Amino acid sequence: MTVLQALDIGLAALVLAVAGWTIVAREAFAAVVGYVAYGLLLSLVWVRLFAVDVALTEAAIGSGVTGVLLISAAARLRKTEAPATDERLGAPLRLLAGTVCAVVAAALAAVVLLMPDPGSTLAPEAAQHLAETGLGNPITAVLISYRAFDTMLEKVVLILAVIGVWSLAPDRYWGGAPGPQRVARHEGALAFLAQLLAPLGIVVGVHIFWVGADEPGGAFQGGAILAAMWMIVMMARLVEAPSISALWLRLTLVAGPVVFLAIGVLGFAVASGFLTYPTGFAKPLILFIEAFMTLSIAATLPMLVMGPPSRPPRP
């Protein structure tokens, strides 16, 4: 066994142990903290699978932003945990559930082991599209060109989720702002962190978006880092979340899919159909779309984490 194999096996065991902890932990908070650790480890696994783009997404969204969402939810739901334990399933039912889940896992493991090697692949098609777009990162090319329709619908899903979250607001708060209010005197260390980290993070986020054309990175990863930076200045209460009826906020939220759709429709006129790009202009157009998608993601993720408005609108 080589060192690398030992490392892989250790990493897999660790991932499973932490995952097991998030299931068996007694308190929700302890489970959620385990989930943050799990996300960190999972991004290491993705690096080992040579999927650096996915590792970046997992690090930023899977561990970072989801972690913050779940930690604040667990803190607010602490009082409800004791009543819920009354509804625990009995031991026989749990045993049955465990057996069913073990069978499912075993079946999937068999599929994994029986999978042909090399398996079926769409890589040649993706490579062909890569050549047409002039990009260097095949994943960005798949996201924005080869499977562009999926990506656009996924942006629409994000907006639907924001609408869903906002519509949970009580009537009297509609048009107000979510999250805590800005304060004049902040806790020193946190404000310091946010003031120093946010500019650096914006640089890194834009860098990851920009290199996404040719290297691992792209709109999702860059946007998620920008979103995290906005969230950190809101958590430090240096800035306040905008009112949900603010026009600029709504425009930013829809900018990504609207630009995507507009250029897609333009494809009918200047290229070979919906969501296609004219030869020679593919790369600038893709970067143009991605810039707006980055902005939209940077605005959407914090809005999803902050939840529905919690204050009445200012008169």
Add this chain to the structure above:
Amino acid sequence: MSTIADVFTVVAICTGSFFFMAGTVGLLRFPDALTRLHALTKADNLGLGLIVLGLLPQADGMLGALKLIAVWALVQLAGATVAQLIAHALLRKRPPT
């Protein structure tokens, strides 16, 4: 030349790993949260710092080295702030007896 760089890398990374181990031992063995926090910050600063230092000779080009240093600086900033915040939270919960 490259042998000297390799020896440097090995020494720095071994020392860095030692600090990670020390941090873990402290986190597990120290009696209360504030002393555990002390152990944690040592691993954060020195452990990662030495590993980054050891990897610098192996880095490819200026940008790679710059990124390594940026990673260290960011973790440094995060570690220092989080130590402050956690200490604050601890003191708030348990006023000095």
Add this chain to the structure above:
Amino acid sequence: MSTAILAGLTGAALIGLGLYGLITHPHPLRKILAFNLLGSGVFLIFGIIARKGAAAGFAADPVPQAMVITGIVVAFSATALAVALLLRLVQETGRTTLRPDAPAKPPDAGADA
């Protein structure tokens, strides 16, 4: 055993674990957590499909990878919506269950903003 197969097996085990948590935990937040675990297991299986589809000079097939990236984002938005629904339910009723016969508690005014 290669890294990819190991990751695939880990993914299968994670799906089993997540499914178990989803079925057995009574608290919705724990169900949401288990659902995320299940999802990441599915993503890991996509990871092995990508790695086995390495061709045309790529270390891994980019199409499944792109699907995982969109998947992570969609899973996050579903999680956020579920958490928002749950918090609103607790704010309204003080309980985390929809069962009509559950003991009624006065609405929890302390479910702060």
Add this chain to the structure above:
Amino acid sequence: MSEFLLAAAGFILLTVAVGLVRILRGPGNVDRTMAVQLLGTGSIASLLLVAAATGVRGAEDVALGLALLAAFASVAFVNSAAPSEPDNSEPAAGE
């Protein structure tokens, strides 16, 4: 050389994973947060080592992202542990 780097990565991962026992034992949520903080630093260190050993392109960017978000979960924890302290005592400054 790469064998050594990988061994170091495995060693660091193992030690910080042992530190995760703090998540199990607690006693307080503060201790759990600290264990995750240590795991975060350790993962960044082993990510850098693995990246240097296997030469995966762009892995430094993942480390950079993780480093940016290193404080994120802990900040959320501290914020949610002491939520409503200066919240309404002062009216929002600015407008």
